[in-house]
Amino acid sequence: MKLIKRTLLGLIALVVLLVAVVYGVSESRLRRTYAVAGATHLRVTTEPAQxxxxxxxxxxVAKCVDCHEQDMGGKTFIDAGPLGTIYASNVTAGQGGVLAVYTDAQLEAAIRHxxxxxGRGLxxxxxxxxxxxxxxxVSAVIAYLRTLSPVDRRHGTSHLGPLGRALYTAGKLPLVPAERIDHARTGARSAPPVGATRxxxxxxVSVGGCRGCHGPNLVGGPSPEPGAPPAANITPAGPIGQWTEAQxxxxxxTGTRPDGSKILEFxxxxxxxxxxxxxxxxIWLYLQTVPPVQSAKT
Structure with a gap:
């Protein structure tokens, strides 16, 4: 009995120590601040075209409304008990919104960084x-946000539960993109001319979130969003490689594949x-040219 008692006490002590380490490491990372190089090339106007x-x-393109709602008033994005609760911000000038207090430079830091x-990561x-x-x-996005009707919608404070902290500490939950971005990057950033070109x-594809779900090489695999099904392989080696442009x-x-099955709203x-x-x-032209890569699940 004494041996069992000592063993149980040892296991409890080990669990307590592990919890303390996970909390300490995750909290240290979450409290990290980032110095962002100022954006000097923005030109935000009220011009109708912009x-x-x-x-x-x-x-x-950026699909901001999928997380922040059609009115950009935000919503509860994840509410998963021990995983944690995460809110998408109210990006209007209404009560609970950030637009009235964010400068254009701060909006750019939130969007790009x-x-x-x-200074903490979103x-x-x-x-x-x-x-x-x-x-x-980026200038056009900020210009549009400045025209939004105020939405009065307050949200709580996002937080990680014990499971979320454990996954985050283990590198299994890519929670804070600021950890992976070069914040010292300066210089003008341009895009190819708008048109039907590769x-x-x-x-x-690069700015629309495709790689965030389908992976850097677009080969698919487990989704970074908790509860979401695996993302498809959208290289020519996946099912999409057999589709026509019309399909x-x-x-x-329409959200309907060539075989008649429905695409989930994830x-x-x-x-x-x-x-x-x-x-x-x-997008179609570009996807035809990416390297075909086989994956375990397409």
Whole structure:
């Protein structure tokens, strides 16, 4: 009995120590601050053309509305008990919103760097992709956000539960994109001309979150979003390699694959459906040229 008691006490002590280590390591990382090089190439105006471009980027290309809601008032993004609770911010000037207090430079830091005004990293903000947005497009996004009607919607404070902290500490939960971004990067950032070209398609894929779900090589695999199904292989080695351009258009516009099966809404096809024909054709042209890579699950 004494041996069992000592063993149990030892196990309890080990668990307590492990919990303390996980909490300490995760808290240290979450409290880290990042110095962001100032954006010197933004030109935010009230010009109708720029605002219209920003609206298209927010609703279709960057798909901001999928996380922040159509009115950009934010929502509960993840509520998963021991994993934690994460809120998508209210990005308007209403009560609970950030727009009235964020400067244009702070909005750029949040978008491209995933960094709050206090220097800490934002949770799950897809800045890994948004860092590739051109100066003109970031300016257009900010210009559009400045025109939004205020939404009065307050949210709680995002937090990680014990399981979330354990996964984050173990590198299994890519929670803070600011950890993976070069914040010292300076210089003007441009994009290829808008049009039905492979080059513009590569840009759209790079800033539209495709790589965030389908992986850097677009080969698919486990989704970074808890609870989401595995992402498909969208290289020519995957099922999409057997599609025609017309079938690709239909899949994006209607959420229906060539075999008649429905695309789950974890794939943001409803936002992608807002792309112009030239944009979808550009994406299609680019996907035809990426290296075909076999994956365990396509």
């Amino acid at each position: 605002v219209a471009r920003g609206r298209h980027l927010v609703t279709a 995933g960094v709050r005004p206090n 949770f799950i903000m897809p800045s890994d992709e948004y860092q590739n947005l051109s100066d003109d497009d 080059e513009y398609g590569q840009y759209l 690709f258009f239909t899949a994006i516009r 794939m943001p096809w409803k936002s992608m459906a807002r792309h112009t024909d030239d944009e979808l054709r550009a």
